[in-house]
Amino acid sequence: MAKNPIITHKYTADPAAIVHDDTVYLYVGHDEDEPGGVEFYVLNEWLVFSSTDMVNWKEEGVALNAKDFKWAKGDAWASQVIERDGKFYFYSTVEHATIPGKAIGVAVSDSPTGPFVDAKGEALITNDMTTDRPISWDDIDPTVWIEEDGQAYLFWGNQSCKWVKLKDNMTEIEGEIHILDLPKFTEAPWIHKKGDWYYLSYAAEFPEKIAYAMSRSIEGPWEYKGILNELAGNSNTNHQAIIEYKGKDYFFYHNGGADVHGGSFRRSVCIDYLHYNEDGTLKRVVMTTEGVDPVE
């Protein structure tokens, strides 16, 4: 039986996943179905699902609505959740109500399933804080990484990938914003680590493929390694997340394959395996209809 897409009763986009207490929590933007409506992104809320076998996904409900950030006017674009000291921090892209352009907010909860509440009362990143790209949507798609010594880093961007340190409270930036030079960078950075290697995967070109770079340090230099995933069927975005769970490595992405109405603005999350070469480089993902097997 086909397991991809993994959720078919709702459209789900921009996957972000964490493992907590032996359970995978999957956060997605909810692509809303507007037949005959505007052909663009219509997302008002993020949903959370959980699984202990990577195949059966329990709907945990709405994690957050874009307008829960009182300073935002909507657009629940890509997000990522990370745990620190028993609290779950939800970094998310929204449209700012008064500072023109996209912005990044941070919400917090004591539980991975929420409810999440605005942790700051204002945006963490606004469009006027980065000026290297003259567009209103270059401050999107946050991904957060915490080093073993506790130093946290925020990466984000469209057209250019930016990074900055976060203070221990996870709600304030520290120091200058850096711009990375990554080939054909479009958006959707995701940081993960395996052994001594750091990986920065991202959406490249448009329509998007997923490419990646590797480094021995979270602060770089990053070496471009090539394409990780090809165009995802029937969707011009691809947006990945990578986790290890119960000894296997997983690649989450979205395509437009849920049904005949699926497409670039009615996307659906899929999961396939991620495989490493002996030198740490990544094998290209094979997108499948069958998806992954249940894991014990």
Ligand code: FUB
């Ligand atoms: O879902 C809206 C936007 O589409 C995301 O922020 C991007 O990563 C792309 O998937």
